[in-house]
Each structure stands twice: as C-alpha cells, then as structure tokens.
Amino acid sequence: MNVLALLGSPRKGGNSEILADEVLWGAAEAGAGTAKVHLDDLWIRPIAEVMDNRAKREDTRSDDDFPGLLERFLDAQIVVFATPVYWAGVTAQTKCFIDRLSAYAWRPPYAERFKGKGYAVACTFAVKELEHGEWVTKPLQCCVDVLGGRYLGDVCASVYKKGAVREMADALHAARELGAKAVEQMQEPAG
Numbered sequence: 001m002n003v004l005a006l007l008g009s010p011r012k013g014g015n016s017e018i019l020a021d022e023v024l025w026g027a028a029e030a031g032a033g034t035a036k037v038h039l040d041d042l043w044i045r046p047i048a049e050v051m052d053n054r055a056k057r058e059d060t061r062s063d064d065d066f067p068g069l070l071e072r073f074l075d076a077q078i079v080v081f082a083t084p085v086y087w088a089g090v091t092a093q094t095k096c097f098i099d100r101l102s103a104y105a106w107r108p109p110y111a112e113r114f115k116g117k118g119y120a121v122a123c124t125f126a127v128k129e130l131e132h133g134e135w136v137t138k139p140l141q142c143c144v145d146v147l148g149g150r151y152l153g154d155v156c157a158s159v160y161k162k163g164a165v166r167e168m169a170d171a172l173h174a175a176r177e178l179g180a181k182a183v184e185q186m187q188e189p190a191g
C-alpha cells in the first residue's frame, strides 16, 4: 500500500509537515510505503476554464508539473493532505492542486483510478479553538465525497510558531495513530 503526503505549506519543516511526517511514520509502521511532496516546489497553475461536460474536459495547462504529480496521486492508495489554515481555508498550493483534479476526475481513463482512494488530513492553525481546523477539514471532506473516496480521519493542532508542534506530544501521537489506522481501514472492505 502506498501513502502519499501532499504538503501544502510553503514553510519547509513547519508544523503541518511535522504532523504529516508522523502520519507517514504511523503508516510505515503499519506496513505501507510512504512518500511526500512539497507542493510549493512544483509549478502547478490554477485550473483554466473547463467544459461543463465533465467527461470531456481537457487540462489546457498540462505543460506544468501537475500531470506528473497526478500520476503519483492516482498510484497512491492513501493521500494525506497536510495544510495549515490560511485565511480560513487550505493554502493556495493545496487549492490549485485540488482544482486541477476537476479536469480529470470524471474523464476516461482517469475516472476509474479516483474511486475508493483513502484520504487523511493533517491541519495546523494559530487560533486556540480546535474547531478552527474545520476550515480545512470540512471542505476536504466534501472534496473526498465528490471524488468517491474514503475520508479516513484528520489530526488538527493549534500552533503558531514554526516547528512548535514538536513539543505537542498529544498531537504527534494522534498523527501517528491516524497513519496506522488509515492503513488498517484501507485493508478492510469499505462500508
């Protein structure tokens, strides 16, 4: 089983990446192969205009780095979206990636490869209330539903300074557990 973390923060070694590393660690302990990608290292443009007919859409901006990453995404059984809350939403890097899926998710031969994929989310933000993470988790749950995937869970941490989540043992533990449980869930039939 392959688990791919898509890191949406431009801050390398930041809090969401640290949580994602723990999720991947838990997944690896449960027997999965793991990899991670910094979206900010890639050239992924916002989506261009697409046709209303979803099965006939074309990606007119496919000369950037998106198609290569799409293959890695489609090959993964579990995708981890790791993103801080930026202005009450996911980061622009994450949003550009998700929007571009719209050019492929209903188009043969790609459409079949989207179905049944598992997703987990690692989310960080500055405000104290843990519910603030819902600015990220709720929209991503919605995306997973639309893509016909399985939402396997999330881990959220209220933390501001770079790397400070390393001191939050509970969040690190929850992230590791999420990774392990995500793999276990994907080994069970959906239901």
Ligand SMILES: Cc1cc2nc3c(=O)[nH]c(=O)nc-3n(C[C@H](O)[C@H](O)[C@H](O)COP(=O)(O)O)c2cc1C
Pocket (backbone or CB within 6 Å): 009, 010, 011, 013, 014, 015, 016, 017, 083, 084, 085, 086, 087, 088, 089, 124, 125, 126, 127, 132, 159, 160, 161, 162, 163
């Ligand atoms: C451009 C920008 C926008 C942000 N917007 C929010 C926000 O809306 N709510 C919030 O609680 N924190 C916000 N933050 C704080 C980050 O979510 C927080 O520092 C987080 O831990 C960063 O994660 P990272 O280290 O993975 O980048 C923002 C930070 C930046 C740089």
